[in-house]
Amino acid sequence: MSLRNNAGPAAALGAFAFLLGGVALAFYWVPDDADQGFSQRIFYIHVPVALTAYACFGWGAWKALRLLWTRDQRYDLESYTAVHMGVIFGVLTLVTGSIWAKISWGVWWSWSEQQLVLFLVLFLFYSAYFMLRYSTDPGPRRASMSAVYALFGVVLIPVSFLAIRLAENFIHPVVFTRDGPQMEGTMFLTFCVCLAGVLALATALYQTELAGKRLDERLRELREALA
Amino acid sequence: MSAYLGDVVVLARKDLLLELRARDTVPAMLLFVVSALVVFRFSLPAEASDLAAVGLLWIAVVFTALLGLTRAFAAEREQRLLDGLVLAPCDRSAIWLAKSASVLAFLVLAEAIALPAFALFFAPVGWETVAAFALADLGIAAVGTLLAAMAAASRARELLLPLLFLPLVIPIVVGGVGASVQADPGRYLAFLGLYDLVFAILAWASFEYVVTE
Numbered sequence: 001m002s003l004r005n006n007a008g009p010a011a012a013l014g015a016f017a018f019l020l021g022g023v024a025l026a027f028y029w030v031p032d033d034a035d036q037g038f039s040q041r042i043f044y045i046h047v048p049v050a051l052t053a054y055a056c057f058g059w060g061a062w063k064a065l066r067l068l069w070t071r072d073q074r075y076d077l078e079s080y081t082a083v084h085m086g087v088i089f090g091v092l093t094l095v096t097g098s099i100w101a102k103i104s105w106g107v108w109w110s111w112s113e114q115q116l117v118l119f120l121v122l123f124l125f126y127s128a129y130f131m132l133r134y135s136t137d138p139g140p141r142r143a144s145m146s147a148v149y150a151l152f153g154v155v156l157i158p159v160s161f162l163a164i165r166l167a168e169n170f171i172h173p174v175v176f177t178r179d180g181p182q183m184e185g186t187m188f189l190t191f192c193v194c195l196a197g198v199l200a201l202a203t204a205l206y207q208t209e210l211a212g213k214r215l216d217e218r219l220r221e222l223r224e225a226l227a
Numbered sequence: 228m229s230a231y232l233g234d235v236v237v238l239a240r241k242d243l244l245l246e247l248r249a250r251d252t253v254p255a256m257l258l259f260v261v262s263a264l265v266v267f268r269f270s271l272p273a274e275a276s277d278l279a280a281v282g283l284l285w286i287a288v289v290f291t292a293l294l295g296l297t298r299a300f301a302a303e304r305e306q307r308l309l310d311g312l313v314l315a316p317c318d319r320s321a322i323w324l325a326k327s328a329s330v331l332a333f334l335v336l337a338e339a340i341a342l343p344a345f346a347l348f349f350a351p352v353g354w355e356t357v358a359a360f361a362l363a364d365l366g367i368a369a370v371g372t373l374l375a376a377m378a379a380a381s382r383a384r385e386l387l388l389p390l391l392f393l394p395l396v397i398p399i400v401v402g403g404v405g406a407s408v409q410a411d412p413g414r415y416l417a418f419l420g421l422y423d424l425v426f427a428i429l430a431w432a433s434f435e436y437v438v439t440e
Contacts, residue, residue: 068436076245125394132391144436145377149391152370155429156395159422163398166405167419 011200018197025190027034037105044190046096048198049089049116052155056086057122060127064147076143077217080133081210085202087126087131093119114164121160125153176196234317238325243332245302252298256291256337262343263287268341268348277350281407284345285400287339288360289351290391295333296371297388299326300379309379313438329374330375331368338364344354355416362419363399366426370395375428376437395429 026044060082097116097133102108111117129149136142246252267283303309312322346352351420370393378388399422404416 011243068433121394121397128387128394131383131387132377132381135381135387137382140440141380144439145380148373148433149377151427152395152426155425156398159398159425160420162421163401166415167401172244192286 008204008211011207012204015200015204017196018200020197022190022194022197025193029069030186041099042096042103042195044216045198046093046100048092048118048195049096051195052198052202053086053089053093053119053122055199056082056089056206057126057150057154057157058107059137059206060086062152063147067143067147067152073139073140073143076146077189077213078210079147081213082205083126083129083150083153084209087123087130089198089202089206090119090123090126094123116160118160119163121164122153122157125156129153148160157185231318231321234321235325237327238312238317238322239328240327242329245334246329250297251301253333253336255298256295256333259294260287260337260341261290263290264341264344264348265411273410278350279406280345281356282351282404284349285403285407288334288363289339289396289400290326291341292330292334292364292367293389293392295330295337296375296392297378297385298328299375299438300347302377305385309376319435319438320431322438323376323431326436327368327372328431330372331364334364334368349358353407355412356407358416359403360413362423362434363403363417365423366419367396367421369427369430373434376434380437395426414440 006047010182020046026041030044031040032040062196063075063079066072067079094116097113097119098108099115100179101110101116109116129146132149133146136145264284264287265288267280271279271283300309303312312321342352342357342360374391374395375388378384378391381387399419402415402419402422406412406419409415
C-alpha cells in the first residue's frame with residue numbers, strides 16, 4: 001500500500017485557484033439577482049457545497065458497494081473518509097442555508113425549506129453512522145456493517161426528498177428545472193467555477209484525511225509488530 | 228424456493244413459540260403503547276385538534292416498534308444463537324425474513340390494541356389510517372430488523388438502535404401522517420408502498436453482510 005499521494009496537493013492548488021476565482025467572479029462580475037439583490041450571491045457557495053456533500057455521500061456509498069462486492073478492506077477507510085467529508089459539507093450547507101434563509105425570509109429555520117430539512121435528516125442519519133462505527137469493534141464485521149449503512153444513506157436521500165416534498169409547501173427557489181438552469185450565462189459560469197472549486201477542495205480534504213488515516217493504521221500495525 | 232420458504236417458516240415459528248412461552252416482548256409493547264397514548268393525551272393542550280393527536284398516535288407506534296426491535300435479537304445475542312444460525316445451511320436472508328415476520332406480527336398485535344384505544348380516547352380511525360399503518364408496519368419491520376441486527380453486534384446495543392432507526396423512519400412518519408390527515412391519502416399510501424419496496428429489497432440483499440464477517 002502506497003502512502004504517497006500526488007492527487008492531494010494538485011487538488012488543493014486547484015481548489016485555491018478556483019475558489020479564489022469563483023469568489024472574485026461572484027462579488028465583482030455577476031449582476032445582482034433581480035429578485036433578491038446582493039444577498040443572492042451566497043448561492044455561489046451554498047449550492048456548490050450542497051452538491052459536493054451529495055457527491056461525497058455518493059462516493060462513500062460507491063466505495064461501500066465496492067467493499068461488499070470485493071471484500072477488500074481498504075475500501076472501508078475510503079468509504080468512511082468520504083462520508084466524513086460529506087458530513088462536514090452537509091453541516092456547511094445547513095449553516096449557509098440558514099444564513100440565506102435569515103436574509104431572504106427573515107427566519108433562521110423554515111420547515112418549508114426542503115433542502116435544509118433534507119440535510120438535517122441526512123445529518124442525523126450520518127451522525128448515527130459515526131455512532132455505529134465508534135461502538136463496534138474494528139474488523140471486517142464493522143466494515144461491512146458500515147458499508148450497508150452507507151448504502152442505506154444513499155437510498156434514503158431520494159426517498160426523503162420525495163417525503164419532504166410530499167409533506168410541505170415550498171418557498172425554496174428551484175434553479176435547476178427540466179429546462180436546464182434558470183439563470184443568466186454569467187451567473188452559470190460563476191456557479192460552475194465555484195462548484196469546481198468546492199469539489200476540488202473536497203477532493204483535497206479527502207486525500208489528506210485518507211493519507212492521515214492510512215498512516216495512522218500503518219503506525220498501529222508497526223507498533224503491534226514491535227510489541 | 229420452497230426450501231427457502233421452509234427455512235423462513237421454521238425460523239419465524241421459533242420466534243413466535245419463544246414469545247408464546249416466555250411472553251417477553253408483546254405484553255411490554257401493549258402496555259407501552261397504551262401508556263404512551265395516555266401520556267400524550269396529557270401533553271396536548273386542551274384545545275388541540277384531533278389532527279395533532281393523530282401525529283402522536285404515529286409517534287407512539289414508532290416508539291412501540293422501537294421497543295419491540297430492541298428485544299428482537301435479545302435471545303440470539305444472549306445464547307449466541309446468531310453464530311449458529313449463520314453457520315446453518317440456509318440462506319442468510321431467510322434469517323432476516325423470518326425475524327421481520329415475527330417483528331411484524333408483534334407490531335400488528337400492538338396496533339390491534341393501539342388503534343381501538345386511540346378511537347376510544349381521541350377520535351375515530353378511518354380506513355386510510357388502517358391502510359397506512361399496514362404499509363408502515365412492513366417498512367418498519369424490514370428496516371428495523373436489519374438495524375436491530377447491526378445494533379446487536381455493537382457495544383452500545385439498545386442505545387444505538389434508536390439513533391440508527393429514527394432518521395430512516397422519518398419518511399414513514401411523513402407518509403403515514405399524511406395518509407391519515409390529508410384529503411387525498413392515495414399519494415401518501417403509494418409513497419409508503421414505494422418505501423416498503425425499496426427498503427425491503429435493500430435489507431433483504433444486504434442482511435448477509437451484517438451478520439457475517
